[in-house]
Amino acid sequence: MADVEPIVGRYLRMSLGGRPHRVYFEEAGGGLPLVCLHTAGADGRQFRHLLNDAEVTRHFRVIAFDMPWHGKSLPPPGWQDEEYALTTRGYVDLVLSFCAALGLDRPVVLGCSIGGKIVLELARLHATTFRALIGLESADYQAPWYDDTGWLHRPDVHGGEIAGALMSGLIAPQSPSETRWDTLWMYMQGGPGVFKGDLVFYRADGDFRDRVGEIDTTRCPLYLLTGEYDFSCTPEDTERTAAKIKGARVTVMKEIGHFPMSEHPAQFRRYILPVLEDIRARG
Amino acid sequence: MIAAVLDRLADLVNADAALVRRGRHLSTTFLVETGATAWLVTVHEGRVTRLERGPFLLRAFSFAVRASEDAWQRFWAPVPAAGWHDLFAMTKGGHARVEGDLRPLMANLRYVKEVLAKPRRSA
Numbered sequence: 467m468a469d470v471e472p473i474v475g476r477y478l479r480m481s482l483g484g485r486p487h488r489v490y491f492e493e494a495g496g497g498l499p500l501v502c503l504h505t506a507g508a509d510g511r512q513f514r515h516l517l518n519d520a521e522v523t524r525h526f527r528v529i530a531f532d533m534p535w536h537g538k539s540l541p542p543p544g545w546q547d548e549e550y551a552l553t554t555r556g557y558v559d560l561v562l563s564f565c566a567a568l569g570l571d572r573p574v575v576l577g578c579s580i581g582g583k584i585v586l587e588l589a590r591l592h593a594t595t596f597r598a599l600i601g602l603e604s605a606d607y608q609a610p611w612y613d614d615t616g617w618l619h620r621p622d623v624h625g626g627e628i629a630g631a632l633m634s635g636l637i638a639p640q641s642p643s644e645t646r647w648d649t650l651w652m653y654m655q656g657g658p659g660v661f662k663g664d665l666v667f668y669r670a671d672g673d674f675r676d677r678v679g680e681i682d683t684t685r686c687p688l689y690l691l692t693g694e695y696d697f698s699c700t701p702e703d704t705e706r707t708a709a710k711i712k713g714a715r716v717t718v719m720k721e722i723g724h725f726p727m728s729e730h731p732a733q734f735r736r737y738i739l740p741v742l743e744d745i746r747a748r749g
Numbered sequence: 750m751i752a753a754v755l756d757r758l759a760d761l762v763n764a765d766a767a768l769v770r771r772g773r774h775l776s777t778t779f780l781v782e783t784g785a786t787a788w789l790v791t792v793h794e795g796r797v798t799r800l801e802r803g804p805f806l807l808r809a810f811s812f813a814v815r816a817s818e819d820a821w822q823r824f825w826a827p828v829p830a831a832g833w834h835d836l837f838a839m840t841k842g843g844h845a846r847v848e849g850d851l852r853p854l855m856a857n858l859r860y861v862k863e864v865l866a867k868p869r870r871s872a
Contacts, residue, residue: 611841623856631858635835639828695831697838 473517475538480567482534482542482560489564490538491531495523498597498746499573501565502530503581505603505725506552506668507629507661508652509537512578515645515731521739525746526574531564535660550663554671557584562592574745576738578602579699579724580664583672585688586707590677593685598745600689600738603696603724605703606674606710615669618662626654629661636724638695640733649728683713687748689741690714693722717741751783751818752802754825754868758790759797761867768867769795772860777853781865782815795860812849814865820844825869836862 475492492510494517502513510530517528532539535550561584565573574597577585582604589599612632619625630650637646653661681688688711692704701718708714719726719737726734762768772795781788787803789810816824816839823833823844832842839845847854854861 609841611837617851617855622852628855628858631862632837634859634862635837638831639834695834697832697835697841 471518472523473514477538478531478564478567480563482563483556485542485544487534487542488540489531489534491529491564492517493527493529494518495526495528497525497527499565499568499570500526500528500742501561501570501573501575502528502727503561503575503577503584504530504533504536505579505581506664507536507656508649508728509533509539509655511537511652512649512725512728515734516727516738519731519735521735522742526742529568529570529573533560535657535663541657550659552580552664552667552671554584554587554667557667558587558591561588562595565595572597574598574600574742576600576602577604578727579604580668580672582690582699583668583674586674586678586681587672589681589683589686589688589711590674593682596686598687598689598748600691600741601704602691602726603693603699603704604690604707605692605699606678606707608668608699608703610669611698615662615665618665619659625658625661626656629653629656633724636696636698637729638693638721638723640721641723641730645729645731649725652728678707679710681711681714683711687745688714689717689744691717691719691726691737691741693719693724693726695721695723698724751821752786754821755781755783755788755800755802758864758867759800762797762864765867768860768863771795771863772857775853775857775860777811778809779854779861780810780813780815780849782813783821784818790864792864797864810849812847812851812854814845814847816845824866827869829869836865 472494473492478489480487504510504512509532513530535541582601585599585601630653633653690704690708692701708716776793778791789801791799832838
């Protein structure tokens, strides 16, 4: 019998910013919807281990989409003359529109890095839309570790090679070789300028230091989990953010870097399963 | 200790065929500083062809990677601690500096990072 995984991939046609888009998503399981947001310059394959985890999918309908311009989601028509840049408003609209288009009832959203950051804005502005919010490698602000994102998109430096080489440092040394290199391969495959465009949100537009204090976790629980080896969004960045949000729950994950679900799935599930269990217990 | 590690760098790199292949588009001389000691590493098409120990007077190089002896020791630990596990983790933390013409470094970043980390496995 063929060794076929339970993950199913489909395309969703939806309008974003008044323009037609075709968004690829994968899903597995049944129960509470759990929408997963990938990191900058990557795609939904980062969640393939979560999508294949029977402990998760027997209680959750796990859904991971590729953002427009990423993975199997094409850029919108006319992209060839544009410089891609992710904005806070555009990202919030993307998540809300995707969940509405699929008719998801109070989904849980789990996002990592840029996905972890947008979770903070979802918590602030749309708390009642969601059952719970989970931010991985999430902070209201994180100091940059290189000044010039121009290195990511120029003709004399290969964009895929440099993205992979930069991101390699954000993976914990304990992460297994296979999943380390899976994670880097996704970075090496990004379209020109897309990673750089995502970082506009991560570094500039998504500076939420002046507003995370407005988050009300009594309306929607907020979990923040950060890997000890992440020097992009450090555990201190997450703890400083959580200190401004009454009721936010912080976990520092040992032997994990910036890509928990992708770089070291076995270690990550030790931390995420209790969170998902907690969310289920709340009903 | 550091000197012994860096003395072996050329052999470690040149014995790794995949690493040499990865660096086949890089020919340059870069400087590695370990505390008070400086080293010039000359690479030709991915092979380390010359390794010189300073002090140097009026010698040219493309880029420099500078850190204290203690920082390099932490970086080369078999399982480095968080903050000491990557060159740019160390630069962000103020434990290393990368200076000069960064284009050859950035265009060959995986190669250079793996060359600098090469002593780790044999540490």
